[in-house]
Structure formats: structure tokens, C-alpha cells
Amino acid sequence: MADRVTSTRLVFHVGGYDPRSPERVHRRFVQELRRFEATWSVKAVASEPIITADEARWNLLTEGPNWRVKTDYRLVRWDDLIESSERGSLWRRIPRGVHAFTDFLAGGALGAYLRTNWRYAGFFLYPVVLLAVLVAVAVLVGVFVGRVSGVASAGILVGVAAFAGLIHWPGRWLHLPLLFDDWNFSRAYIKALDPVLDRRLERIAHEVVAAARDLRAEEIVLVGHSLGAVLAVDILDRALSLYPALGRSDTRVVLLSVGSSILKIGLHRGASRFRAALQRVANAEGVVWGEYQALTDVMNFYKTNPVACLGLATERSPVVRVVRIRRMLEPAAYRRIRRNFFRVHCQFVRANDCRTSYDYFMFLCGPLPAAVQIHSPTGAMSAIGSDGCLLDINSGEASFLERAERAAH
Missing domain, CATH: 3.40.50 (Rossmann fold)
Known part of the structure; x- marks a missing residue:
């Protein structure tokens, strides 16, 4: 040999x-x-x-x-760097992710994704569509409780609690917080906002x-x-x-x-x-x-x-x-x-x-x-x-x- x-x-x-x-x-x-x-x-x-x-x-x-x-x-x-984002409250992470998502919309990304690869455009829309579904479910739960109890404030509290529960599960299981963190990181990268990563x-x-x-x-x-x-x-x-x-x-x-x-x-x-x-x-x-x-x-x-x-x-x-x-x-x-x-x-x-x-x-x-x-x-x-x-x-x-x-x- x-x-x-x-x-x-x-x-x-x-x-x-x-x-x-x-x-x-x-x-x-x-x-x-x-x-x-x-x-x-x-x-x-x-x-x-x-x-x-x-x-x-x-x-x-x-x-x-x-x-x-x-x-x-x-x-x-x-x-x-990713783990430091995860340590933040979901009530801050989700809005930041939505802001990053809208920044990509304003930057013409969605139209470009649709022209280039419609599958990726669907993935881009996935977290926002999922968030909208969770919000809708929470609202329906709140309205139902409000009507049954006759107390509007009870319906609001239950609706907020339902949304919090849905974000933690099944939202986490469906990777919703992680995806919004991903978009927030991407926006920060484009704008060169992370000196630790840069170094x-x-x-x-x-x-x-x-x-x-x-x-x-x-x-x-x-x-x-x-x-x-x-x-x-x-x-x-x-x-x-x-x-x-x-x-x-x-x-x-x-x-x-x-x-x-x-x-x-x-x-x-x-x-x-x-x-x-x-x-x-x-x-x-x-x-x-x-x-x-x-x-x-x-x-x-x-x-x-x-x-x-x-x-x-x-x-x-x-x-x-x-x-x-x-x-x-x-x-x-x-x-x-x-x-x-x-x-x-x-x-x-x-x-x-x-x-x-x-x-x-x-x-x-x-x-x-x-x-x-x-x-x-x-x-x-x-x-x-x-x-x-x-x-x-x-x-x-x-x-x-x-x-x-x-x-x-």
C-alpha cells in the first residue's frame, strides 16, 4: 500500500x-x-x-x-450576544422585533424577497402572522370572558393574561421570540450598532x-x-x-x-x-x-x-x-x-x-x-x-x- x-x-x-x-x-x-x-x-x-x-x-x-x-x-x-438578548423581557423583545420587521419592510426587503424567492418571503412573514394569530386568540378570550362575566375590566385582564401565556407557550415552542430577536440583530448589524461584535x-x-x-x-x-x-x-x-x-x-x-x-x-x-x-x-x-x-x-x-x-x-x-x-x-x-x-x-x-x-x-x-x-x-x-x-x-x-x-x- x-x-x-x-x-x-x-x-x-x-x-x-x-x-x-x-x-x-x-x-x-x-x-x-x-x-x-x-x-x-x-x-x-x-x-x-x-x-x-x-x-x-x-x-x-x-x-x-x-x-x-x-x-x-x-x-x-x-x-x-444572542444569549444576552434572550435575558431581556419578552415585553421588550417582541416590540423591538416588530420594529426591526417594519424597518425591513420600509427598506424594501419584502418586495425583494417576493421577487427573488417567495418561500423566503413566507418565512419573513411567519413571525408577524403568528403574532397576529396569538393576539387575535387573546382578544377573543378576553371578549368572551368580558361578556360572560359582564365586567369589561375582567375581560381585559384575562385577555392580557391569555396573550402572555400564548407568547410563552406555544409562542416559544414555535420560535417566535427567537425569530424576533433574529430580526432585531439583523437590523442592528445593518446599522452597525454592535461594537462588541465589530471588535x-x-x-x-x-x-x-x-x-x-x-x-x-x-x-x-x-x-x-x-x-x-x-x-x-x-x-x-x-x-x-x-x-x-x-x-x-x-x-x-x-x-x-x-x-x-x-x-x-x-x-x-x-x-x-x-x-x-x-x-x-x-x-x-x-x-x-x-x-x-x-x-x-x-x-x-x-x-x-x-x-x-x-x-x-x-x-x-x-x-x-x-x-x-x-x-x-x-x-x-x-x-x-x-x-x-x-x-x-x-x-x-x-x-x-x-x-x-x-x-x-x-x-x-x-x-x-x-x-x-x-x-x-x-x-x-x-x-x-x-x-x-x-x-x-x-x-x-x-x-x-x-x-x-x-x-x-
């Missing part, structure tokens, strides 16, 4: 608007890693996390019969530049899921301003936006700062960008090129890949999650039951460079044998940088 191919990768993962702590994320990551092992017939192990204010880090070692990949995984934290993204950008220059990793991958794709673009833009040659003369840099909310922000008329950042990232010669979308995920923009949709002047563009969530999972597993739009959305960052062209963990710790997988319509499927062996061993012996260069050109 030929000597094993050993490769190194550095991954920065920016998750969506999710308040889970780094400890919880790591536990779920390890559980999903077991599924990845079974699906691709490989061995993988993750270290314990090291948690700081900006990120949580752990190492991965993945092995097949004739390859080995060492991955330095860094979870970019903003769960603390954190700047520090991560410095990390990306330092990693690109020290050449310890053969490939740097920034993964942005959901609203995290917006922050990943922001980080890359800052890194490019610090080091314009990023990815051109040293370590290859890959942007992987999956189930992204790039157009959620970009289609707001006030998001000129973000659109300029997106244009600079799209034009960066040293960045390979893969954009992955799915029809059944109502929280992403299916069959859209974000750069083209925003009318940005670029000579380059992301490689847009449409994937099928149904094909990633066993039929029974898919049936269990298909009506849970949050769970379907999160499949982009979970392990698959079946081998498909898109596999989150294959991008993180598989033997094929992320850049090569992006440019291949079949991803890693045709390169990995049933026993986990890298089939094209001669290609595998080439460096990540060389193979990414060939794929990009």
Missing part, C-alpha cells in the same frame, strides 16, 4: 442565530462525527474544546486506508490573515451557515483589507456559504456597507466561494446567485450548488424532520446518513480539498471508495494548494 497522504486544514465555522453554548455545540459535533464515520467508512476523533471569549477550538484527526487529515476547527462565537469580527480577521501567512494549514475554510454566512463574508472582507494578497500567494482560502442569509441582509436598501463587502469578497482572486442551497430549506434563497441578485459589478461569482436534503438522510429520518423547518435548515451543518455531493464533515475533514469539492458536481463521492479509501491516490498526493489552483482555473 502506498504511504498515507497527510493533509492539514484550518476551519473557521460561523453558525447562524443560535444561542447554544460552545459546550453543547461540541457535544452535538462529536455525535454527528460518529454518523460521518459510518457513512464514509472512515475513522475520526475530536479533542476536547478550548473555549475563549471569541471562539471555541478543537482538533480533528480523520483517517482512511491511505489518507489522514488534521483539522484545526474554530467555532466563531456569538452565542453570548470580535476584527480579531477573527486578524487570525485568518496570520494563519494564511504562517502556512501551517494547506487550506483555510470559512464556513458560514444561515446568518453566519453574512458574518463570514464580513470577516473575509476585513481580512482582505488587512492583507489584499490573501489566498493568492500562500494558503488557499475558501468561503463556504450554506443555507445562507446573505440576501436577507443584502436586499435591504440600507445594507450598502454589506453589499460593498460582498462585492470585494466576490472579486477576490485568492478566494474560492461555494454557495450551497436547498429547495426544502425555507430559510435560504433557493436557486439564486447572491452576487447577481444584488446587481454587483464583479468579474467573479460563487459556484452555486443546489442540493437535496432528502438525499442526505435515510427515508425514515427525513420523514421525522421534514416539517420542522429549523431542523431541515440545520442539516447543512450535520452529518449525512447517505453519501451525497454535499457533506459538511467531508468539507471539514475529508481528503479532498474544499475547493476541489466545490468545483466537482459530485463533490467527494467519486473519489472515496466503499472502504473509505482515496481512489485517485496520485491526485491525492498533490498538495491542497496545487489541486485548488487547478480547480479554480
